[in-house]
Amino acid sequence: GGVLLAGLLPFFISVWAVLGGQHAALDLGAGEKERRTLEALLVSPPTRWQISAGKFLAVTVASLVAVMMVFVTTLVTLRMGAAWGLAELKRTAVVISVGPTVLLILVATLLVAFLSAVQLALSFYARGVREAQQYFTPVYLLLSLPAMAAPFLEGWEKAWTTYLIPGLNATFVFRELLLGHLPALGSEAVVFCLDVGNVRSDQLPQVMVE
Numbered sequence: 001g002g003v004l005l006a007g008l009l010p011f012f013i014s015v016w017a018v019l020g021g022q023h024a025a026l027d028l029g030a031g032e033k034e035r036r037t038l039e040a041l042l043v044s045p046p047t048r049w050q051i052s053a054g055k056f057l058a059v060t061v062a063s064l065v066a067v068m069m070v071f072v073t074t075l076v077t078l079r080m081g082a083a084w085g086l087a088e089l090k091r092t093a094v095v096i097s098v099g100p101t102v103l104l105i106l107v108a109t110l111l112v113a114f115l116s117a118v119q120l121a122l123s124f125y126a127r128g129v130r131e132a133q134q135y136f137t138p139v140y141l142l143l144s145l146p147a148m149a150a151p152f153l154e155g156w157e158k159a160w161t162t163y164l165i166p167g168l169n170a171t172f173v174f175r176e177l178l179l180g181h182l183p184a185l186g187s188e189a190v191v192f193c194l195d196v197g198n199v200r201s202d203q204l205p206q207v208m209v210e
Contacts, residue, residue, distance in 0.1 A: 029123025
């Protein structure tokens with residue numbers, strides 16, 4: 001049961017980690033540029049760091065809510081299908097213990113934070129909403145395509161270099177946790193923190209000025 005679930009859930013989580021906060025990132029960055037409200041916001045009492053942090057948290061929360069909804073609804077749907085006697089869903093009716101669930105949520109949060117920072121930075125860099133959407137498309141493809149191919153990449157989970165690739169590392173951690181394997185997640189957590197740190201919050205005010 002865990003094998004089928006490990007092939008589906010990481011892909012859905014990865015996709016909605018991108019799509020969940022995409023509209024918020026578009027509106028809070030390029031959208032405000034088009035409406036000419038960003039200039040007024042920059043001269044308001046809050047500091048630019050506070051404005052950047054508020055926008056980042058708004059996008060992150062939107063993405064995280066979408067990911068949690070996917071996670072919960074998938075498990076509930078599979079459980080209900082198995083209870084109703086659907087043979088195909090009985091194979092995926094697995095029980096995830098508290099430990100792996102907490103780690104899944106932690107890794108999902110770090111992935112969402114990284115993608116939110118990237119999308120918000122691209123939104124501020126773009127001159128308009130349409131241009132920002134063009135920048136978002138490669139981000140979506142770079143995350144969704146590896147997540148789709150992960151079930152067929154046998155042996156990649158054993159190579160430490162896999163966990164240096166943003167997006168793909170999260171997919172394999174999700175898979176290992178759903179399969180009941182508990183890898184040494186300390187290094188992966190550090191890699192994610194470094195990924196998030198690559199888009200520093202102090203860069204966003206500089207982009208807003210431009």
